[in-house]
Amino acid sequence: MIVVDLQADFTEAKSGSLAVPGTDVQYIGAVETATRQFLQPGLPVYFTQDWHPADRVSFFTNNPGTEVMQITEIDGRLQVMWPPHCVQNTPGTDILIAVEGPIETVQKGCIQLLPCAWLSRSG
Numbered sequence: 005m006i007v008v009d010l011q012a013d014f015t016e017a018k019s020g021s022l023a024v025p026g027t028d029v030q031y032i033g034a035v036e037t038a039t040r041q042f043l044q045p046g047l048p049v050y051f052t053q054d055w056h057p058a059d060r061v062s063f064f065t066n067n068p069g070t071e072v073m074q075i076t077e078i079d080g081r082l083q084v085m086w087p088p089h090c091v092q093n094t095p096g097t098d099i100l101i102a103v104e105g106p107i108e109t110v111q112k113g114c115i116q117l118l119p120c121a122w123l124s125r126s127g
Contacts, residue, residue, distance in 0.1 A: 005038075005039065005042045005047065005048075005049045005050070006049075006050045006051075006052065007035060007039060007049060007050070007051045007052070007099075007101075008052045009052055009053065009054055009090075010032065010035055010051070010099055010100050010101060011053060011054060011090055011096065011097055011098060011099055011100065012095055012096045012097070012098045012100060013054070013089040013090045013096035013097070014027065014054075014089070014090075015027035015028075015031075015032065015100065016028050017029045017031070017032055017100070018095075018096075018100070020089070020096060021087045021088060021089045021096060022086065022087055022089040022090075032100050032101065035101060036101040036103070039101060039103055040103055043103055043104075043105035043106070043107075046105065046106060047106070048105075048106040048107070048108070049103070049105065049106070049107045049108075050107070050108050050109075050110060051099050051107065051108070051109045051110070052109075052110050052111075052112060053090070053097060053099060053109050053110065053111045053112070054089065054090035054097065054111075054112060054113050055090060055092055055097060055111035055112065055113055055114050056088075056089070056090050056091055056092060056113045056114070057091070057092055057114070058088070058091050058092070060088075060091075060113070061078055061083070062083055062084065062085065062086050063085070063086055063087070063088045064085035064086065064087065065087075065088055067085060070085045071085060072085060072086065072087050073085065073086075090113070092114075
């Protein structure tokens with residue numbers, strides 16, 4: 005099972021800076037229940053975790069004159085400007101369910117300079 009970015013900054017329940025609609029307390033509870041059921045027979049669970057440096061190139065606050073959701077060119081590549089979210093070592097990065105068992109967390113977005121991969125590909 006892969007639990008993708010169930011982090012405070014992506015949820016309405018925590019008033020996250022980039023909250024996804026429908027991510028209330030009931031949603032988090034449902035994901036936790038499903039995760040516990042999956043772990044019960046010893047199956048592995050992987051959590052992904054956005055983990056951005058504060059100076060992330062895709063944050064609009066690091067690009068004067070840009071706005072949230074604006075697409076701009078950085079180093080010859082198109083990049084969406086995002087609000088700061090999931091900044092390393094802040095409460096916004098917290099994964100919102102705590103479970104025990106065979107789990108791993110995969111952090112992503114750790115590099116300041118790289119734009120988001122799906123927008124930086126050509127073709």
